[in-house]
Amino acid sequence: MNYLFKYGSVLLLLALTIVACRKEPSYSDVPHIEFDRVEQYTYTKNRITFDSLVLVVDFQDGDGNLGLARVASGESDPDFLPPFDQSSPYFNNFFVNLQVKRDGQYVPYPLGQYLNLNGRFPRLSSDEKNEALEGEIKYTLTNFSDDIFDSNDTVRFEIFIYDRAQNKSNVVYTDDVVLFQGQ
Template structure:
């Protein structure tokens, strides 16, 4: 018993030392994403069927400058000026293009830019402006898919890319097929 306690303490100390020596991964400063999944929630309200879709992508970023605030923190907030001004093409940082399957090919959804803009902002992922490696997942919710706009048998997919605050564009990924209004 005496030897068990003696060696257990040594093993615990060794385990703590080894776990503290984990080397940080090294990623490029440009964000990289991979498609993970689409969670589908179908519901009916006032005889109209709706789909709410949650697109999940994994990300890696070498300098940690992902995300933009959704509302300004006072006058002069850098997330709402210059390149991120509301009139700028970089105001949003999460870009989604909807494609509908027609036969064996995908075509852009008609009227997507006019009536159905799916782009938006995801929040800052680091608490401060330190350069640090980030990896994880982004869950992005898409709503307002209704059976008065889409055919209940439509199969869609999403083309997705993101930008960081240095305006580095990620790679582009495509979601799996989603058959609308089948999530009940």
């Protein structure tokens, strides 16, 4: 038993020393994103084929001020007051532009002005502490249907995000997605 206490305490002390020496990452306060993947789920309902797409981006942010509440907690919720009110360009924090491949080139989706894919992702830190964050954001797009898109259309998405200080991230593009092939 003394053997367990003697070497167990040494291992615990060693583990605490390693954890205490961990250096915090140093990232820019301007968010940086990288495309990770698209998860595609195809299903049929009432003889119409649908795609649900999950866009996954990895992020790094030096001050951790990413995300906005999706639902107001009251009239004075800061995530719904200027500059994040509904009439503001910063109301959303995840921006998606759809592009369709035509003759080998990507062009904006012809009805893009009627198809708003932008939205909000939630706060990634529960407090206002200024700390570096990294991880992934999964953003779901639903109801791409074959009554609007041609079967086998190849699309990609242009993506960027904003933090609460209105810093715009870099722009990334997804890999090609062939619609209605995710079965």
